Amino acid sequence: MKKIISIYILLSFSFAYPVTLNELIDLAEKNSPVLKEKAxxxxxxxxxxxxxxxxxxxxxHLFGSFNRFEDPRILYPITPPIDPRNLVGAKNQFITGISYSVPIFTGFEIEKNTEISILAKRVKEIEYLLTKNQLIYNIKSIYLKILSLQKQKxxxxxxxxxxxxxYKNIQESVKVGKKPEVDLLxxxxxxxSVEAEIEKVKNSIYALKSALKTIIGKKDINLSVIEDVRLTELDNFNRTQLLKNINSLDTLKQATxxxxxxEKKVKIAQGKYLPKIxxxxxxxRNMGNSEYKDLWQVGFIVEYTFFDFGRRKHEYIQSKLELKKAKLQKKTLRLKIIQKIDEALSEIKTAISKIKASEKQLLFAKEVEKIEKAKYEEGVSDLYDYLLAKSQRFLAESSYYQAIYEKESAISYLQYILEEFKNE
Known part of the structure; x- marks a missing residue:
């Protein structure tokens, strides 16, 4: 029975379905709590x-009231001609009715607030797209780190x-007296030392996969096997063209x-100096002593704040300062975008140079390892030189794969700045 279970587990890992980056992005769009919140x-x-x-x-409004007076009070306003015999009074009086009021003019406050609400909704729509752009970049960034660590592992x-x-070869040589036993140690x-390093890399991969599940918003994803990405072949990016396109970025549109x-809040602050109509x-219906009287009225109300101890003035000043701040924030944001584009381009160039250097280092390291192996087997050099050559070859190989995925990460960062993930 144990043997069958072991075979089943082995087959499960052997034939595990590889998860792709695009599949994880699709899952994130459906399950991410952050995206749901923005929606x-x-x-x-x-x-x-x-x-x-x-x-x-x-x-x-519907309204009603009940009043008890010390003496009978008339149920309704007196209008000429006045006949005291027709006056109806009651100590207990009930009043019920309905009223309607509608703003005719509010200093453009309602109109401007409506326009602001339309713009605010558009801001949130852009915020959703930018959050999606950020989410996909984060997923891709972690995904690439996992791939890099898997190559290192x-x-x-x-x-x-x-x-x-x-170790086995040296063991045979020790038996026949060709190599000292200390070489085995x-x-x-x-x-x-290598086993400890493997364990360290495994733990890093586990932590990254856990972070990936959290970002996606789904903890039951099987990430035991993830598919490698297709490497980007484009190495040159036209900085001038990239800078020309930044005006179309949603980040700047949001600032606009x-x-x-x-600006509309400034208009609202100015409108508070106008009257409201x-x-x-x-x-x-006024009721009392089994009598009642129906009354109605229509009219206009004009309100004007004559003096408010400077409250409107300071509201206007505040709105002007906030407008100035918004303009400065837009300018700062534009400069930051340019800075980030330059950083991304520099990182791409650095990664490309590192790949070329790592390729050469790996070739040299392999050659040195062969030479040191032959020298050790012939007894010309010490085991330390051979082990050092082997470790240098591993470091060169690890550095090569790291550089490849660093380049992909740098390109992804540039794509993130240019908001290329928001429409995926």
Missing amino acids: LDIKIKEVKKKQIHKKKFGEI KALISYKQSLIEL KVDYQIE LSEEIS YFTASAQ
Whole structure:
């Protein structure tokens, strides 16, 4: 039974379905709590827009009251001609009715707030796309780190296997007296060191995979096997052309929308110096002593704040300062984007140079390893030189793969700055 279970587990790992980067991105778009939160923000702003827009239609109120007076009071206002015999009074009086008021002019406050709500919704829509862009970049960045570490792990395992083979060969030589027994201890020490390094890399891979699951928003993904990415062949990027295209970036569009919102807030602050006009209408029934009287009225209300101890003035000053701040933030943001593009281009160039250097180092390291192996087998050099050559070859191989994925990461970073992931 144990044998069957072992075979099943072995087959499960052998035939595990490799997960691709695109599949993980698709899962993230469906499951990421961050994206869901941003989608809700858009809906909230849509509701807010409708809420503000409805203010221009006014409000309908139902009202009612009960009063008990010390003496009978008339049920309704007296109008000429006055006949005391027709006056109806009651100590206990009930009043019920309905009223309607609608703003005719509010200093453009409702109109501007409606426009702001439309812009605010657009800001949230852009924020959703930028969050998606950030999410995909984070996934890709972690994915590439995992691939790089897996290559390092593979190289370490290969290195360990070669050390085990070396240990066996030295063991045979020790038996016939060709090599000293201390050489076995040297190789054994090196094997232990490599095993510790393999464990370290495994733990790093595990931590990165856990982080990847958290970002995607799905913990039950099988990441035991992940498919390698197709390496980008394009090595040259035209900086001048890239800088020409930054005006179309949503990051700057978002800053422009924030500036427009600040401009409209200035208009709202200015409008508070204007009067407000409302249309009102009401109908009510006054009741008491089994008598009642129906009353109605329509009219206009004009409100004007004559003096507010400088409150409106300071609101206006604040809105102007916030507008100035929004303009400066847009300018700063543009400069930061240019800076990030330059950083990404520099990282790409550095990675390309590192790949070329690592290729040469790997060739040299392999050649040196062959030479040191032959010298050790012939007894010309010490085992230390051979082990050093083997470790240098591993370091060169590890550095080569690291440089390859660093280049991919640098290109991904540039794509992230240029917002190329938001439409995936």
